[in-house]
Amino acid sequence: MRVTxxxxxxxxxxxxxxxxxxxxxxQQRATTGKANLRMSDNPTATSAAMSTRQDLRRNxxxxxxxxxxxxxxxxxxxxxxxxxxxLGRAREIAIAAANTGGASQGASREAYAAQIRAxxxxxxxxxxxxxxxxxxxxxxxxxNAYDAxxxxxxxxxxxxxxxxxxxxMTVNVTxxxxxxxxxSGAGNVFDVLDRLAxxxxxxxSSAMAAEQVNLVSATxxxxxxxxxxxxxxxxxxxxxxxSADDKLRLETQLSNVEDVDIVQALIESKEQETRYQxxxxxxxxxxxxxxxxxxx
Amino acid sequence: MxxxxxxxxxxxxxxxxxxxxxVTAHNIANVNTKGYHVQRVDLVSAGxxxxxxxxxxxxxxxxxxxxxxxxxxxxxxARASREDASLSSATTSSSTMAAIEQxxxxxxxxxxxxxxxQFWSSxxxxxxxxxxxxxxxxxxxxxxxxxxxLNRAATDLQGVSDAAAARTSSLAIxxxxxxxxxxxxxxxxxxxxxxxxxxxxxxxxxxxSLAKLTGATTRPAADxxxxxxxxxxxxxxxxxxxxxxxxxxxxxWTNGNQPVNAPSGEAAALAATMTDVVPRxxxxxxxxxxxxxxGVNALHTVGYDRTSTTGRxxxxxxxxxxxxxxxxxxxxxxxxxxxxxxxxxxxxxxPGVLDGEQARAIAKLADSVTGPNNAYKTMISGxxxxxxxxxxxAILQEQVAAGATRDAESVGSVNLDEExxxxxxxxxxxxxxxxxxxxxxDMLSFLMQSxx
Numbered sequence: 001m002r003v004t005x006x007x008x009x010x011x012x013x014x015x016x017x018x019x020x021x022x023x024x025x026x027q028q029r030a031t032t033g034k035a036n037l038r039m040s041d042n043p044t045a046t047s048a049a050m051s052t053r054q055d056l057r058r059n060x061x062x063x064x065x066x067x068x069x070x071x072x073x074x075x076x077x078x079x080x081x082x083x084x085x086x087l088g089r090a091r092e093i094a095i096a097a098a099n100t101g102g103a104s105q106g107a108s109r110e111a112y113a114a115q116i117r118a119x120x121x122x123x124x125x126x127x128x129x130x131x132x133x134x135x136x137x138x139x140x141x142x143x144n145a146y147d148a149x150x151x152x153x154x155x156x157x158x159x160x161x162x163x164x165x166x167x168x169m170t171v172n173v174t175x176x177x178x179x180x181x182x183x184s185g186a187g188n189v190f191d192v193l194d195r196l197a198x199x200x201x202x203x204x205s206s207a208m209a210a211e212q213v214n215l216v217s218a219t220x221x222x223x224x225x226x227x228x229x230x231x232x233x234x235x236x237x238x239x240x241x242x243s244a245d246d247k248l249r250l251e252t253q254l255s256n257v258e259d260v261d262i263v264q265a266l267i268e269s270k271e272q273e274t275r276y277q278x279x280x281x282x283x284x285x286x287x288x289x290x291x292x293x294x295x296x
Numbered sequence: 297m298x299x300x301x302x303x304x305x306x307x308x309x310x311x312x313x314x315x316x317x318x319v320t321a322h323n324i325a326n327v328n329t330k331g332y333h334v335q336r337v338d339l340v341s342a343g344x345x346x347x348x349x350x351x352x353x354x355x356x357x358x359x360x361x362x363x364x365x366x367x368x369x370x371x372x373x374a375r376a377s378r379e380d381a382s383l384s385s386a387t388t389s390s391s392t393m394a395a396i397e398q399x400x401x402x403x404x405x406x407x408x409x410x411x412x413x414q415f416w417s418s419x420x421x422x423x424x425x426x427x428x429x430x431x432x433x434x435x436x437x438x439x440x441x442x443x444x445x446l447n448r449a450a451t452d453l454q455g456v457s458d459a460a461a462a463r464t465s466s467l468a469i470x471x472x473x474x475x476x477x478x479x480x481x482x483x484x485x486x487x488x489x490x491x492x493x494x495x496x497x498x499x500x501x502x503x504x505s506l507a508k509l510t511g512a513t514t515r516p517a518a519d520x521x522x523x524x525x526x527x528x529x530x531x532x533x534x535x536x537x538x539x540x541x542x543x544x545x546x547x548x549w550t551n552g553n554q555p556v557n558a559p560s561g562e563a564a565a566l567a568a569t570m571t572d573v574v575p576r577x578x579x580x581x582x583x584x585x586x587x588x589x590x591g592v593n594a595l596h597t598v599g600y601d602r603t604s605t606t607g608r609x610x611x612x613x614x615x616x617x618x619x620x621x622x623x624x625x626x627x628x629x630x631x632x633x634x635x636x637x638x639x640x641x642x643x644x645x646x647p648g649v650l651d652g653e654q655a656r657a658i659a660k661l662a663d664s665v666t667g668p669n670n671a672y673k674t675m676i677s678g679x680x681x682x683x684x685x686x687x688x689x690a691i692l693q694e695q696v697a698a699g700a701t702r703d704a705e706s707v708g709s710v711n712l713d714e715e716x717x718x719x720x721x722x723x724x725x726x727x728x729x730x731x732x733x734x735x736x737x738d739m740l741s742f743l744m745q746s747x748x
Contacts, residue, residue, distance in 0.1 A: 006705060
């Protein structure tokens with residue numbers, strides 16, 4: 001094949017340009033730390049990276065919901081545990097009041113009744129525990145769960161949090177579930193305590209006995225509510241651990257897909273630089289000579 | 297017996313060698329000229345060209361140096377032209393795809409994927425604290441940012457198409473100018489007695505440029521003319537040309553307003569950009585927007601806001617394309633109108649004021665198979681793959697075109713070593729012919745002296 005000067009010049013320029021292009025790309029990789037400078041460099045990696053990023057953002061969002069769920073559960077848990085202690089004391093006082101006899105002294109009966117009333121208001125303030133500006137036992141209603149008369153001003157709404165992919169958890173207990181249903185029958189725990197105090201004041205032993213039974217069932221109701229909350233609390237801790245592990249795994253995955261090994265990138269960059277210089281030197285040597293140099 | 301005619305013979309030799317020198321000088325001067333083909337003097341012995349009664353017995357001899365040829369291989373040149381046209385097309389396609397790719401900075405933290413996820417997160421935040429005005433206001437801000445991004449992306453896509461339209465317009469002007477020049481060169485070639493190699497080179501350069509722009513092909517016609525066809529229609533026939541018009545954005549023939557069916561070249565890639573590539577991606581983006589609008593609105597209209605009102609839409613339901621998506625008047629600037637509460641089943645009954653279940657359901661649209669996240673991811677995957685393919689094709693075609701050009705140049709371009717050798721041999725031949733003249737002159741002058 002006949003080779004001419006313009007052919008050689010053209011192919012040399014092309015090769016130099018290609019070499020320079022490769023050099024530029026490897027330098028860009030080393031500088032940005034990204035294996036793919038554009039999404040089209042590796043379409044499969046782009047797809048994988050986008051999915052992983054979405055999962056990471058989801059994981060972060062669920063972390064926030066986990067924290068919120070934890071604060072709800074912790075608040076309910078401590079309120080109910082304290083409530084159970086208070087109810088236990090109330091039962092002791094009820095028994096003591098009953099044992100004092102029907103014709104007990106007025107003063108000690110008044111004292112017992114006053115204590116019961118004090119416990120009732122303590123229990124009421126526990127029932128109105130807040131997380132942020134939300135009442136923990138009020139469901140999805142605004143304002144307090146119970147008003148001063150012991151009537152329930154909340155509703156039956158459930159508060160649900162998405163704590164893990166495809167896992168949602170109810171993080172509240174309504175007032176009616178924890179403290180009993182007011183209005184009909186024995187009423188809620190506040191009604192019971194109210195009547196108990198009145199019964200003690202009046203020395204009404206049959207009423208006291210009836211209210212003691214009611215108190216026991218109110219305690220049972222509160223206990224089961226506490227148990228439910230306790231179980232949820234444990235689950236939340238497990239889920240939080242898993243979530244942290246997931247986050248680490250996703251971040252590693254993302255790095256594997258997107259990032260370039262910096263040492264490898266630097267070596268490649270240096271290699272391309274050397275190649276480019278070699279091409280330049282060769283080009284300088286082959287272009288000049290021609291027959292003219294030898295014809296004198 | 298020395299004869300005056302020997303002087304003529306030697307003189308024809310001198311003239312021939314001077315002609316060779318001229319042509320060699322012309323070649324050397326054009327060593328770096330693009331599209332130049334090496335010219336050679338075709339030296340033909342003069343005795344062989346006479347015919348008639350005195351053929352064979354003729355005493356006119358010497359060398360005839362009128363014929364000039366250029367080193368040109370039609371097949372290789374046509375192939376190089378075709379591959380250049382394909383290269384032009386592939387490069388234009390590749391840069392269009394790169395332009396579209398830059399509109400979507402994925403994967404990354406600044407693209408629409410991130411904004412979609414932040415949008416869903418802010419719905420979760422409202423679900424968690426439905427009573428918080430701050431969370432609701434933040435949701436409106438994120439929604440607004442998302443719709444602006446979609447609007448902007450649609451505008452940018454249209455910009456790519458508009459740039460192609462502008463380029464088509466200037467391409468039409470270039471084609472028209474070249475076609476006119478080609479017609480004039482055709483005319484000049486027919487009016488000259490022997491074809492002028494430089495004119496032929498000029499015509500080949502114009503043909504190559506036209507091929508790169510429109511994928512034009514050539515057909516030889518009578519009298520050394522060349523006809524140029526784009527698609528099935530003639531652009532240049534002998535000295536007559538058609539004109540193209542690109543002012544409307546599409547390339548059309550001026551006579552009859554038919555669209556130009558460019559088979560290859562830049563025009564073909566530009567047409568594909570405007571009629572196929574950009575509309576496809578706009579449609580894909582519109583799918584994302586409409587999935588967003590319909591998905592969110594379907595849940596939002598049955599939800600309850602802070603005043604227990606239902607039936608509000610979140611996005612304007614009449615604007616479902618990426619270019620037009622916007623917040624509806626129901627919620628814009630009114631964070632309390634966001635319907636976070638879900639109807640109490642078997643409803644519809646208004647839920648508690650602090651219920652956030654509808655907001656939670658909307659946040660879950662992030663994972664929906666028919667939702668905007670999935671539609672967007674599909675679009676981006678397609679874009680990445682298509683851009684990758686276009687780039688690979690351009691690189692491959694570049695190599696093919698380089699090979700074809702090299703083969704054509706191998707035949708046609710100037711080799712300085714060859715020219716140097718020619719120069720030296722022409723010089724020696726000239727000296728030899730001059731010596732012959734001197735020898736005849738000496739003999740004649742001796743004769744004159746002897747008899748004079």
